[in-house]
Amino acid sequence: MKKVTLGTTGITVPQNGFGALPIQRVSMDQAVEILRRAYEGGMTFFDTARAYSDSEEKLGQAFEGIRKDLYIATKTMARTPQEFKSQLETSLKLLKTDYIDIYQFHCVDVCYRPGDGTGMYECMLEAKEQGKIRHIGATAHKLNVAEECVRSGLYETLQYPLSYLSSEKELKLVELCREKNMGFIAMKGLAGGLINDSKAACAYMSQFDNVVPIWGVQRMEELEEWLSYMNDAPALDAEVLAYIEKEKKELNGEFCRGCGYCMPCPAGIQINNCARMSLMVRRAPSAGWLNEEWQENMKKIEECLDCGQCMKKCPYELNTPELLRKNYEDYKQILAGNITV
Structure with missing residues (x-):
């Protein structure tokens, strides 16, 4: 498994990150067992969020005592400075740490900038000066917002959906990040469950030298599948490329990624x-x-x-x-x- 450096952060990790959203659905004991096994198996980049119920708490429990040996990225959905400061303190407490490697604005609709009147970017700068966070990132689902964040030069990482079903416009975003020396954290590498071949998904990511995918893991058997690639990384060979092309044709057109940002529905529709x-x-x-x-x-x-x-x-x-x-x-x-x- 090759290693990737996330832009100017200097964070260098295997191209096989852990997405900690799904572990909120399992017990504390199960989550701790999965997280520790992930670390023992070679994963060193873990992504969570304040919005993921008890996910941060589970990371804090699992990694107490070995915090310095791995990287933790988390996120805030705060939209005011007061909320920002409160959520940051909560995250630090639950993660049982005094710093966060990458702190990200979660699912932003705008590109926060210094002097924009919100005070949000200033909160990031203050937290960084205090040593509570080390790097500033943003996550987005809207392409135009993501592009603005990249071009602004204000963020060190971007988290955005990327899979072999991504459009040409989305692939250009990855290239833009590379040009700007900005780390790209790839969420939804399985397109919300539509992609069911982990080998092809993993091989696809290997072509990018600035991308760290975070695979959502809920079960130990899923984790073992990803860990098996640490020493035997799938190659993006002719066979895999042919499979991906077949998949693209089958899933061509508009489809729901299952992100859930449209929820809740007033009619109760899932x-x-x-x-x-x-x-x-x-x-x-x-x-x-x-x-x-x-x-x-x-x-x-x-x-x-x-x-x-x-x-x-x-x-x-x-x-x-x-x-x-x-x-x-x-x-x-x-x-x-x-x-x-």
Whole structure:
């Protein structure tokens, strides 16, 4: 597994990072076991967020005593200086550390700058001067905001979705980061679960010399799969490239990434799964998506209010109500046996 340096941060880690969002769904003991195994297996970059319920607390429990041997990135969704300072102190306490390697503005809609009137970037500078954070980063889902953050020269890392399903515009963003000597932290390397071949996903990332992917891990067997690549990294060879091209053709067009930023829905629709059900039911064991619970969830699409809230919040500017209805019609045809999956 090759190592990557995240731009001007100087942080050099294996190109195989740990995304700690999913561990909020398991017990403390399970999470600690997974995190320690990840470190023992060679992973040294761990990404979490204040918004991920008890994820930070689990990292703090797992890495107490070995903090200096790894890198932790976390995030704040604060939108005021007061919230910023409160969330930073909470993160430091839960992580059981006196510094954070990369502190990121979480899912920003604007590029915070000094003197913009918000005081937010000034908070980052103050925290850095105090030694509470070491590097300033931003995470974004909107391409134009991400580009602005990169061009501003104010951030050392950008976290943005990247997978072999990414568009040419998104790939140009990776190149822009490289040109600006800015680290790129790749989230959603499995496209929210649509990509189910970890070998191909990992091999794809290997072509970038400024990208550290963070793989969302919830189960030990998933982790072992990623750790197996530490000493036997998949190559982006002709066979893998052919597979990726086939995948791109199958998943061509607009699709929901499952990020969940459109939620909650006033009609109670689980948009982040229902809007991509046609793909999920074909790319995963279908029985799990065709049970009574999911039939009830999909039926809620009939109650869509067409309020437009989901469209306004979608970072990919998708026509979500239309996607929901298309997926529901396809789902009903599958249930009726008119379509075989």
